[in-house]
Amino acid sequence: MNDGNKGLAPANTRRGFLKTTAAGVISFPMVMRSQTLGANSPSKRITMGIIGCGNQAEHDLKQWLPMEDVQIVAVCDVNKASHGYVRDTQFLGREPVREMVEKAYAERSASGTFKGCAAYVDFRELLARKDIDTVAIITPDHWHAIQTIQAAAAGKDIYCQKPLSLTVRDGQEMIKAVRKYNRVLQTGSQWRSTTFLNDFCKAIREGVVGKPQRVVTYVAKNNFTGPGPGWQPMPIPEGFEYDMWLGPAPEVPYHKDRCLYRFRFGSDYSGGQTTNFGHHAIGVAMWALGLDETMPEELWNMGAEFPLKGDLYDTATKVHFGFRYADGLEMECVTSPKSFGVRIEGDKGWIETNGRKITESSSPEIAKAVPGAGTAAQFTAHYRRFIDCVKSREDPNEPVEIGSRVSNVCHLGNIAMQLDRRIRWDAKNETIAGDDEAAKMLGRPHRAPWSYKV
Ligand SMILES: NC(=O)c1ccc[n+]([C@@H]2O[C@H](COP(=O)([O-])OP(=O)(O)OC[C@H]3O[C@@H](n4cnc5c(N)ncnc54)[C@H](O)[C@@H]3O)[C@@H](O)[C@H]2O)c1
Known part of the structure; x- marks a missing residue:
């Protein structure tokens, strides 16, 4: 062969x-x-x-x-x-x-x-x-x-x-x-698959900072600004199938800042840095704290900021929301110059990582509990695991249930920030409890002919 x-x-x-x-x-x-x-x-x-x-x-x-x-x-x-x-x-x-x-x-x-x-x-x-x-x-x-x-x-x-x-x-x-x-x-x-973060998560679960009490997840600042209110449509470039780019999203005029890469900042296509970096940072925190199988009960705005009305971009320019789990553990997700990271404060000390190394800690002993450093090369394990699971039919490290749960925390955070009020997650019915306006934001209509149907 x-x-x-x-x-x-x-x-x-x-x-x-x-x-x-x-x-x-x-x-x-x-x-x-x-x-x-x-x-x-x-x-x-x-x-x-x-x-x-x-x-x-x-x-x-x-x-x-x-x-x-x-x-x-x-x-x-x-x-x-x-x-x-x-x-x-x-x-x-x-x-x-x-x-x-x-x-x-x-x-x-x-x-x-x-x-x-x-x-x-x-x-x-x-x-x-x-x-x-x-x-x-x-x-x-x-x-x-x-x-x-x-x-x-x-x-x-x-x-x-x-x-x-x-x-x-x-x-x-x-x-x-x-x-x-x-x-x-x-x-x-x-x-999810780097040796370094695996060691970090293991150390947290083994109690390196004691019982976790407060967790902060960092997301990067927006790396593009929108064209501002009064933006004008642009001609669709040759070779770009714009209608197929929009797909299930609403039909709207073409502008270059809407599409390639920059789609992140428009809520019809993405959730801003809340979901872009948040999926990584919140995902690592959930992994470290053994929260992959659970959802927070309550989420609230902590001072998010948004672009001017009428701009092409409408996702948060400053992300900041909090969320609380059933056992009382509170987390935050916040825009930071640190770009991406997780800080875990426990009753015996605290530790912070940017995914590649321990950046700060309350004592050198705590930092020493997670030796080594994460490198881009370590990402290969994630891709490798997928191929191995295709062969073995096992579930990989972030299967669909965990992936969607991590994204859901980000989506609920966005809803709490946009509505600027506390929302409560009803885990049994998988909906937002007692708030019809918020619950409507859990889904979006699809532009025909696109739908979930096959
Ligand atoms: N894992 C990571 O660290 C990481 C980093 C960056 C981006 N991402 C994710 O990757 C995804 C893509 O982001 P990106 O930065 O590569 O965006 P991008 O705009 O650079 O690339 C997306 C490509 O998809 C194409 N596309 C759009 N609609 C399509 C369709 N119907 N059929 C086929 N192609 C279509 C676009 O034309 C574009 O070339 C996003 O979900 C983003 O969050 C992940």
Whole structure:
């Protein structure tokens, strides 16, 4: 099976076939999905399709591409190719990312060439391919639920970026679909798998700071500002399928600050830094404190600030909310120049991490309890765990239930900040108790023809 090219399948060594896609006619090798071949087949290569070829896809690809038992056979993006992502130097979209994939595989092939990655505009065409085992969903948050549900129904295992959902209802529907179709889902919260944070969480649970009493989670400041009130629509760039970018979100005029990367700051597409960094920071705190299976009872605003009315952006410019669990433990989530971090104060001392090291502590002894440092290389374990779980059918480190619970804390925090009042979570009925206006914010209408239905 392995033809001396490190487990890859160059088109010139295998039976290729032609496939017409919205992106043109391309040829790619026939790759059989792992389930078809059986778990003990000599080829245990897991085939993958990438949905969303933007900023984070570049990072995720660096993890998947070197894995010898993973082969990316297709990419999909509504953007053909452009600048306009988070950094000026980035040129992304389905064609540059397809090239990235083919170049990486070509460098490892005996012939030095590789053509075998299809490019799609419509993710449903990618999902229809029977030879694809898994998908990585790296689109803006307003697409995560619908794409996850459709991928699960199509029999794919799913690596879905964090925040897992746009709303609490999204998470409920994602859990139902993943479990109904027996799929593996790993939330794309790579901090969950670093050795350093694992040691940090273990030390907290072993009582390094005693009984936790107060926890603060830090999120980064907004790295873009909106165009302000009075912004004017812009022409849709060529090669950008704007209607398919909007998908289930309301129909509104195009503006560049609405879409690539910057979608984070518009509540129709995301939850601002509350969900962007909050999913990471609150997720680590929940993990450390053994709260993955539970939800806070009450959440409140602690002084959040928002952009001017009429701006394109409407998510918090300053995040600050508090939440309390049944046992009385209180947490905060706050915008900080520290960018990302978790501080845990207990009755014996306190400790703070930025995810990569202990940044502060009440005593050197406490800091010494978590030796070592987290590195970007440690993120690989998260991606690796997903592939291993695809093979073993186990649940990965942040399965759909935990991923949606972490996102839910962020969503409820956003609701408390937007309404500027205390809200109470009714865990039994999975709703906000005694506040119809707040409860309505748990879901969003979908623009036709998009819905949770498959
Ligand atoms: N784990 C992390 O540390 C991390 C870091 C950054 C981003 N993310 C997450 O990754 C996701 C994407 O963020 P990003 O920064 O890469 O955004 P981005 O805008 O840079 O990239 C998203 C890409 O998805 C494409 N897209 C939009 N709708 C699509 C559709 N219907 N079908 C196919 N492609 C579509 C866009 O055109 C764009 O190219 C978000 O959920 C974000 O929170 C995670």
